[in-house]
Amino acid sequence: MDEALTLFDKLWAVHEIARRDDGETLLWVDRHYIHEGSFNAFSQLSARGARVAEPGLTFGVADHYVPTRGRGRALDNSNIARMVSTLSTNATASGISLFGLDDPRQGIVHVVGPEQGLTLPGLLVVCGDSHTSTHGALGAWAFGIGASEVAHVLMTQTLWQRKPSRMRITIDGHFAPGVAAKDMVLAIIAGIGADGATGHAIEFSGAAVRALSVEGRLTLCNMSIEAGARCGMVAPDDTTFDYLRGRPYAPQGAAFDRAVEEWSALTCDDGATFDKEISFDAAAIAPIVTWGTSPQDALPIDASVPDPAREPDAARAKYLRDALDYMAIKPGRRLADISIDRVFIGSCTNARIEDLRAAAAVLSGRVSKVPGLVSPGSSLVKRQAEEEGLDRVFRAAGLEWAESGCSMCVGINGDLVAPGERCASTTNRNFRGRQGPGARTHLMSPAMVAAAAVTGRLTDVRPLLAGRKI
Amino acid sequence: MEKFTRLTATACPINIANLNTDQILPARFLNLPRSAGLGKFLLQDLRFDAEGRERGDFPLNRPAWRAAEIIVGGRNFACGSSREAAVYALFDYPIRCVIAPSFADIFAGNAVRNGLLTATVSQDDATMLTATLEAMPILPVTVDLDQQTIGCGDRNFAFSIDPVRRTRLLNGWDDIALTESYRDRIAAFKTADRAKRPWAMPGGAG
Ligand code: SF4
Numbered sequence: 001m002d003e004a005l006t007l008f009d010k011l012w013a014v015h016e017i018a019r020r021d022d023g024e025t026l027l028w029v030d031r032h033y034i035h036e037g038s039f040n041a042f043s044q045l046s047a048r049g050a051r052v053a054e055p056g057l058t059f060g061v062a063d064h065y066v067p068t069r070g071r072g073r074a075l076d077n078s079n080i081a082r083m084v085s086t087l088s089t090n091a092t093a094s095g096i097s098l099f100g101l102d103d104p105r106q107g108i109v110h111v112v113g114p115e116q117g118l119t120l121p122g123l124l125v126v127c128g129d130s131h132t133s134t135h136g137a138l139g140a141w142a143f144g145i146g147a148s149e150v151a152h153v154l155m156t157q158t159l160w161q162r163k164p165s166r167m168r169i170t171i172d173g174h175f176a177p178g179v180a181a182k183d184m185v186l187a188i189i190a191g192i193g194a195d196g197a198t199g200h201a202i203e204f205s206g207a208a209v210r211a212l213s214v215e216g217r218l219t220l221c222n223m224s225i226e227a228g229a230r231c232g233m234v235a236p237d238d239t240t241f242d243y244l245r246g247r248p249y250a251p252q253g254a255a256f257d258r259a260v261e262e263w264s265a266l267t268c269d270d271g272a273t274f275d276k277e278i279s280f281d282a283a284a285i286a287p288i289v290t291w292g293t294s295p296q297d298a299l300p301i302d303a304s305v306p307d308p309a310r311e312p313d314a315a316r317a318k319y320l321r322d323a324l325d326y327m328a329i330k331p332g333r334r335l336a337d338i339s340i341d342r343v344f345i346g347s348c349t350n351a352r353i354e355d356l357r358a359a360a361a362v363l364s365g366r367v368s369k370v371p372g373l374v375s376p377g378s379s380l381v382k383r384q385a386e387e388e389g390l391d392r393v394f395r396a397a398g399l400e401w402a403e404s405g406c407s408m409c410v411g412i413n414g415d416l417v418a419p420g421e422r423c424a425s426t427t428n429r430n431f432r433g434r435q436g437p438g439a440r441t442h443l444m445s446p447a448m449v450a451a452a453a454v455t456g457r458l459t460d461v462r463p464l465l466a467g468r469k470i
Numbered sequence: 471m472e473k474f475t476r477l478t479a480t481a482c483p484i485n486i487a488n489l490n491t492d493q494i495l496p497a498r499f500l501n502l503p504r505s506a507g508l509g510k511f512l513l514q515d516l517r518f519d520a521e522g523r524e525r526g527d528f529p530l531n532r533p534a535w536r537a538a539e540i541i542v543g544g545r546n547f548a549c550g551s552s553r554e555a556a557v558y559a560l561f562d563y564p565i566r567c568v569i570a571p572s573f574a575d576i577f578a579g580n581a582v583r584n585g586l587l588t589a590t591v592s593q594d595d596a597t598m599l600t601a602t603l604e605a606m607p608i609l610p611v612t613v614d615l616d617q618q619t620i621g622c623g624d625r626n627f628a629f630s631i632d633p634v635r636r637t638r639l640l641n642g643w644d645d646i647a648l649t650e651s652y653r654d655r656i657a658a659f660k661t662a663d664r665a666k667r668p669w670a671m672p673g674g675a676g
């Protein structure tokens with residue numbers, strides 16, 4: 001009998017062009033996404049006088065710098081205008097399809113790829129962005145690369161890699177109401193640490209993962225990079241196939257059915273072994289928020305922040321003190337007593353339609369105590385949300401309903417959290433200054449951000465859901 | 471790409487675990503071309519306050535360490551965003567080597583492609599080196615890639631690095647030149663793969 005293989009082993013084998021004695025392997029890349037930040041790689045191409053090898057497998061999306069207000073008007077910030085126009089100049093000159101600023105399909109690259117059916121099970125997907133791990137939710141092998149690798153892929157459609165170790169994270173059981181994929185992934189990162197999966201390809205499995213929608217799986221895989229993982233993936237199943245059927249760039253009709261037959265073999269064989277195995281019980285996971293400056297600094301909402309004075313390890317005590325100092329939180333304070341200044345619902349982690357529905361279910365008929373911004377993950381998500389009337393819920397609650405882009409996740413389009421302000425956010429990084437210099441970020445699920453908006457402080461969403469349809 | 475063989479220089483300890491690339495080069499500088507000189511923005515918000523004044527207590531601002539070419543970092547150095555510009559900022563400062571107990575994967579790959587050495591040492595050796603440098607900031611540190619050793623005062627200890635990355639740095643090799651020699655194998659792979667996985671083309675065009 002053949003050796004039992006993990007899903008990752010199978011994907012690796014399909015893409016291997018050549019392997020050297022030292023283990024370096026040349027791999028074929030099926031999809032390459034680019035965005036405004038790709039200009040560094042295009043400079044490397046022009047310095048070499050090189051051309052894009054496979055423009056038909058490369059897709060551009062304007063997301064990081066795009067304004068979320070005043071779409072359709074001329075861009076008034078020359079820096080931003082230059083970033084957006086450089087992307088379209090490079091894409092056009094190379095024959096690369098672009099979902100640019102005014103395209104109805106524009107959005108965040110990691111939302112658009114799956115939404116358009118460009119990301120498919122079994123594909124090797126890369127992008128010069130660490131959250132490319134997101135696409136693993138569809139059973140793709142997807143990872144972020146740096147500018148030199150982007151240039152290499154543009155020039156050759158290939159990439160040199162060494163096989164990572166394999167790790168399985170199993171989440172069994174059922175989620176309690178009000179608990180979402182975001183809580184699951186924050187619990188995992190808090191459990192294994194911000195470098196707990198470094199050097200590993202993660203496969204997520206177990207009943208709770210199977211029960212997740214594709215949207216939830218995208219959230220889960222999105223943040224696998226925050227545990228240091230090379231990539232995160234979920235084996236494709238009927239949920240995946242139902243999601244992909246009819247998407248514009250997916251195979252159509254009979255070709256789709258034939259593809260499903262092949263995709264169905266993309267599972268982990270019985271008896272396959274992993275270098276590392278971890279398991280969690282979904283029922284034990286409560287709504288989670290971060291309190292510090294790394295995604296690993298996460299605790300259930302009913303907990304209190306740590307007290308460095310009670311930490312015996314000196315290095316750990318210093319880490320806690322520095323994080324609490326930056327966040328301006330007193331040691332030992334109850335999370336639920338921390339008040340916030342604003343909320344943000346957006347990003348490639350949590351701005352798909354299901355996320356907006358979850359937030360709207362909490363906000364419906366209620367008013368936000370703080371200002372806030374809602375930026376859908378893509379322009380198509382925005383349209384669908386408007387068809388469902390979600391925009392009216394957000395507006396009635398006093399939040400701003402904006403266009404799609406990376407927006408306040410990284411702030412380079414000008415959507416910033418002010419210095420010293422505290423933001424409840426559906427994003428993926430609570431790093432110092434991530435949402436703007438001096439900004440303080442608390443990560444949580446869309447429903448938890450909505451709950452924080454309603455009370456003006458970090459809040460357990462569960463009581464607010466009583467009697468509501470979720 | 472510049473080769474790395476051996477370096478003797480001052481080394482600045484920045485003992486922060488999970489120091490991320492957003493801190494190494496904040497996102498607001500990512501629209502600048504490398505030619506703008508990203509070294510001056512290295513660790514901007516740790517080196518300077520909101521008014522642009524130097525923070526005197528940050529190690530890289532201390533007179534002895536200003537001209538450091540080596541950083542002794544904490545665990546999970548340069549996690550987070552894949553921005554290669556974080557490597558440009560380090561290299562252009564000019565930092566040539568980072569010594570740390572562990573590195574984030576994407577950063578380590580970006581570093582080797584730009585001639586920046588990532589030397590992995592045990593937590594104990596990192597702690598010892600940091601303590602030594604804090605006591606004697608100007609003590610030079612020697613990093614020898616061929617021998618895979620770090621020397622500082624009367625101490626000498628080993629570091630680890632992926633053997634492929636080591637060879638690349640020692641020779642200053644560049645991926646593109648290597649890949650060029652596989653041109654025929656790539657073309658053959660592509661033809662066979664299109665027949666085998668027609669669904670892998672956008673739109674399943676085959
Ligand atoms: S939304 Fe945030 S994390 Fe996602 S691609 Fe944009 S900047 Fe990166």
